[in-house]
Every structure is written in structure tokens, then in C-alpha cells.
Amino acid sequence: MERKIQKIAVLTSGGDSPGMNAALRAVVRSAIYNSCECLAVYQGYQGLIDNDIRPINARGVNNIINKGGTILKSARCLEFRTKEGRQKAFDNLQKHQVDALVVIGGDGSFTGALIFSQEFNFPVIGIPGTIDNDIHGTRFTLGYDTALNTVVDAIDKIRDTASSHNRLFFVEVMGRDAGHIALNAGIGAGAEEVLIPEEDMGLNRLLDSLNRSKKSGKSSSIVVIAEGDKTGENVFEIAAYVEKNLPHYEVRVSVLGHMQRGGAPSCFDRVLASRMGVHAVESLLKGHDQMMVGIVDDRMVLHPLEDAIKGKTPINKNLIRVSDILSI
Ligand code: F6P
Numbered sequence: 001m002e003r004k005i006q007k008i009a010v011l012t013s014g015g016d017s018p019g020m021n022a023a024l025r026a027v028v029r030s031a032i033y034n035s036c037e038c039l040a041v042y043q044g045y046q047g048l049i050d051n052d053i054r055p056i057n058a059r060g061v062n063n064i065i066n067k068g069g070t071i072l073k074s075a076r077c078l079e080f081r082t083k084e085g086r087q088k089a090f091d092n093l094q095k096h097q098v099d100a101l102v103v104i105g106g107d108g109s110f111t112g113a114l115i116f117s118q119e120f121n122f123p124v125i126g127i128p129g130t131i132d133n134d135i136h137g138t139r140f141t142l143g144y145d146t147a148l149n150t151v152v153d154a155i156d157k158i159r160d161t162a163s164s165h166n167r168l169f170f171v172e173v174m175g176r177d178a179g180h181i182a183l184n185a186g187i188g189a190g191a192e193e194v195l196i197p198e199e200d201m202g203l204n205r206l207l208d209s210l211n212r213s214k215k216s217g218k219s220s221s222i223v224v225i226a227e228g229d230k231t232g233e234n235v236f237e238i239a240a241y242v243e244k245n246l247p248h249y250e251v252r253v254s255v256l257g258h259m260q261r262g263g264a265p266s267c268f269d270r271v272l273a274s275r276m277g278v279h280a281v282e283s284l285l286k287g288h289d290q291m292m293v294g295i296v297d298d299r300m301v302l303h304p305l306e307d308a309i310k311g312k313t314p315i316n317k318n319l320i321r322v323s324d325i326l327s328i
Contacts, residue, residue: 003099003123003287004099005036005099005100005123005284005285006035006036006037006099007036007037007038007039007096007097007098007099007100008027008031008036008037008038008039008098008099008100008101008102008281008284009038009039009040009041009048009053009093009096009098009100009101009102010024010027010028010038010039010040010041010072010101010102010103010104011040011041011042011044011045011047011048011072011101011102011103011104012024012044012070012072012073012074012104012105012129013044013045013074013075013076013077013103013104013105013106013108013109013112014044014074014076014105014106014108014109014129014130015074015106015130015131015261016068016069016070016074016129016143016261017129017130017131017141017142017143017144017146017147017261018068018069018131018142018143018146018147018261018262018263018264018265018266018269019129019142019143019146019265019269019270019272019273020069020070020074020104020129020142020143020273021061021064021065021067021068021069021070021071021265021273022064022065022142022265022269022270022273022274022277023104023127023129023142023273023274023276023277024040024061024064024070024071024072024104024277025061025064025065025273025274025277026273026274026275026276026277026278026281027102027104027127027277027280027281028040028056028057028058028060028061029058029061029277030277030278030281030282031281032057032058034281034282034285036281036285037055038055038056038057039053039054039055039056039096039098040053040054040055040056040060040072041053041072041101042054042072042073043072043073043074043075044072044073044074044075044076044077044105044109045075045077045079045080045085045089045109045112046075046077046079046080047072047073047075048080048088048089048092048093049077049079049080049085049088049089049092051092051095053092053093053096053098065265065270065273065274066264066265066270067264067265068146068261068262068263068264068265069262070104074105076108077112080112080116081112083119086112086115086116086119086120089116090116090119090120090122093122099123100122100123100124100125100284100289101113101116101117101122101123101124101125102124102125102126102127102277102280102281102284103124103125103126103127104126104127104129104142105126105127105128105129105130106128106129106130106132106135106141107130107134107135107308107309109126110126110135110292110305110308110309111309113126113305114290114305114306114309117289117290117305118290123284123288123289123290124289124290124305125280125283125284125288125289125291125292125293126280126291126292126293126305126308127142127273127276127277127280127292127293128141128142128276128292128293128294128308129141129142129143130142130143130144131143131144131146131147131174131175131181131260131261132144132174132175132176132178132180132181133178133180133181133313134175134176134177134178134180134312134313135292135294135308135311135312135313136303136307136308136310136311136312136313137292137294137296137301137303137304137307137308137311138292138293138294138295138296138301138303138308138313139294139295139296139297139313140268140272140295142265142269142272142273142276143261143265143269144180144181144269145266145268145269145272146263146264146265146266146268146269147174147181147260147261148181148184148185148188149266150256150259150260150262150263151173151181151185151189151256151260152185152188152189154171154254154256154259155171155185155189155191155222155224156189158171158222158254159189159190159220159222162220162221162222162252163219163220165220165250166219166220166250167220167249167250167251167252168210168220168221168222168223168242168246168249168250168251168252169220169221169222169223169251169252169253169254170223170225170235170238170239170242170251170252170253170254171191171222171223171224171225171253171254171255171256172225172226172227172234172235172253172254172255172256173185173224173225173226173227173256173260174227174256174257174258174260174261175226175227175228176227176228177197177228178197178198178226178228178312178313178315179194179196179197179198179199179226179228179229179315180313180315181226181260182194182195182196182224182225182226182229183196183226183315183316183319183320183323184319185224186224186323187319187322187323187326189222189224190222190326191222191223191224191323191327192209192210192213192218192221192222192223192327193206193209193210193221193223193224193327194223194224194225194226194320194323195223195224195225195226195229195231195238196226196228196229196315196320197226197228197229197230198314198315199315199320200230200231201231202231203231203232203238203241203242206223206231206238206242207242207245207246209327210223210242210246210249211246212328213327214246214248214249216328221249225238235253235255236253239251239252239253272295275295275300276293276295276300279293279300279302280293283302288302290304290305290306291303291304291305292304292305292308294308
């Protein structure tokens with residue numbers, strides 16, 4: 001039997017990403033558009049447990065579509081991994097007479113959401129918010145496009161100094177254990193090599209490639225390395241190995257780190273967030289539950305949370321081929 005959804009709570013969880021605020025804005029405004037009330041949960045799942053839950057209206061999300069981060073704050077919450085913690089969260093939602101929950105986050109956040117929904121038979125819909133773009137069931141996650149542009153801009157700046165000093169730069173990028181940011185930003189920034197966890201290039205092939213670049217007259221080079229890459233221990237170890245074996249290169253390392261998580265969301269991410277927020281609310285009102293909102297072939301879809309948290313978006317092998325060809 002479909003239950004009447006009249007009050008929807010929304011939270012952000014896990015690593016923040018540009019576009020989370022735009023998605024929050026869309027959830028709040030589409031809930032109100034559909035004559036529902038909306039409650040904002042602050043500090044992620046910890047806020048559910050601590051009852052940090054407050055009403056939010058259409059004006060409460062003014063001027064945030066262009067803001068990175070999340071005004072609801074986010075946190076990784078160990079207590080929510082316990083039944084007692086989830087019970088407290090459920091009791092608080094009951095006290096506020098909340099009928100459904102929207103979780104904006106990554107696969108870790110969705111895991112908690114699914115367990116909670118199953119334990120308490122409580123409707124939950126997920127919106128994929130992570131820069132990693134590694135969640136199965138959607139072509140794009142919120143923040144990925146913005147992170148790509150941030151990384152390409154950073155590498156463009158590094159290229160200026162690399163070419164001025166005839167240096168070889170190793171640039172480490174985020175992605176946890178997925179190479180989507182490294183591969184796409186590497187191609188976009190014209191990197192000579194891209195090292196990703198999905199494809200073990202091997203150190204010898206890297207040396208050969210860099211030697212070829214040098215012999216072909218390149219005076220400087222850039223190698224983009226995904227933080228999850230397993231070619232070596234870490235980017236510093238790989239750089240030291242290359243410097244030792246290719247003495248004609250002056251080597252430097254740049255770890256881009258958390259700047260990739262910040263910044264004003266791109267237009268693409270703002271539009272994606274707006275579409276996902278509306279689709280999440282409309283899906284809840286139609287009785288959908290334990291699903292993640294996604295975009296496939298430019299259409300909004302629903303994908304079972306159970307599958308979204310298991311699968312990873314595979315790397316596009318053709319992009320690896322393009323990267324190899326264009327780095328001659
Ligand atoms: O999942 C998003 C992400 O930015 C990953 O790319 C990165 O490895 C991780 O979060 C960093 O986590 P934290 O912010 O806890 O250091």
C-alpha cells in the first residue's frame with residue numbers, strides 16, 4: 001500500500017562535492033512545489049542521531065545553487081553503523097513525523113541508507129554526490145564535471161612552469177579507487193601519461209614512454225596519477241624511481257588534494273543537481289523506495305540502491321587508447 005508522503009527530510013553525507021547545495025535546493029523546492037514539508041538534517045547521519053533536524057523552506061535555499069560544499073555540513077558517522085544509532089535516528093524521524101528521507105552522498109552513504117531503509121521499512125531515495133563518478137547506475141555523479149575542470153585548470157598552470165623549466169611533473173588526483181578523474185582530466189590537459197588503478201601500466205612501460213617523449217623532442221612532460229593507482233607505493237615513490245632511472249629529467253610532484261572537492265559547481269553540475277533533486281522527490285511521491293536517482297543517455301532514471309553500492313562504473317577503455325595515441 002502506498003503511504004502518503006507529506007514530510008521529507010534531506011541530508012548530505014560522505015565526501016562533499018560541488019553540486020550538493022544545488023541538489024538540496026532542488027529537493028526542498030520540489031517538495032514544497034508538491035505541497036510537502038521539508039526538514040533539513042545537519043551533519044549527515046550524525047545529525048539524524050543527535051536530532052539536529054530543522055524545517056527548511058524555499059527561501060532557506062536561496063543563493064546556494066552556485067556554492068560548493070554543503071550548507072547542511074557532512075560527516076562520516078560511525079554511530080550510524082550500529083543498530084542503536086540507527087534506532088535513535090529512526091526515533092527522531094518519527095518524532096518529526098517525517099515520511100521519507102533523501103540522502104545526497106556516495107556509495108558509503110548509500111550503504112547506510114539501504115540498511116536503515118530495510119531495518120525500519122522507511123522510504124529512502126539516494127542522489128549520487130561524489131567527485132569520483134564511480135557509482136554504478138548513473139553516467140555522472142554530482143561534482144565530477146566540476147572536479148574535472150578544477151584538475152584541468154590546475155594542470156594547465158603546472159604545464160606553464162614545467163615547460164619553463166624543462167621539468168617532468170607527476171600530478172596526483174583524487175578518485176579514491178577509480179581512475180575517471182585522472183583519465184579524463186589527463187586527456188583534457190594533454191598529459192603524456194595517465195596512471196589509473198584499472199590499468200596496470202607498469203613502471204618499465206612508463207620509463208619507455210617518457211624516454212620516447214624525450215627523444216621526440218619534448219622538453220617537459222606531465223604524468224597524471226590517480227591516488228588509487230597501484231603502479232608504485234605512491235606518487236613520490238614513482239617520481240623517485242623515474243628520476244633515478246631517467247637522470248636527464250628534472251622531476252617534481254604536485255598532489256592536488258582536497259581543492260578538487262571545492263569550488264563553485266559547473267553549469268553542468270548545477271543542471272544535473274536540479275534534475276536529480278526534482279526526480280528524487282517525484283519518485284518518492286510515486287512510491288519508489290531504496291532507489292538511487294541517476295542519469296543515463298540524458299534521461300533521469302532510478303537504480304536500485306543495492307546495486308548502486310555494489311557496482312563501480314567501468315573505465316572507458318577507448319579513452320585509454322586515445323590517451324596513448326595523443327601522447328606520442
Ligand atoms: O570520495 C570522494 C573523495 O574525495 C575521494 O576522491 C578521496 O579519496 C576521498 O574522498 C578523501 O576522503 P577524505 O575527505 O575523508 O579525506
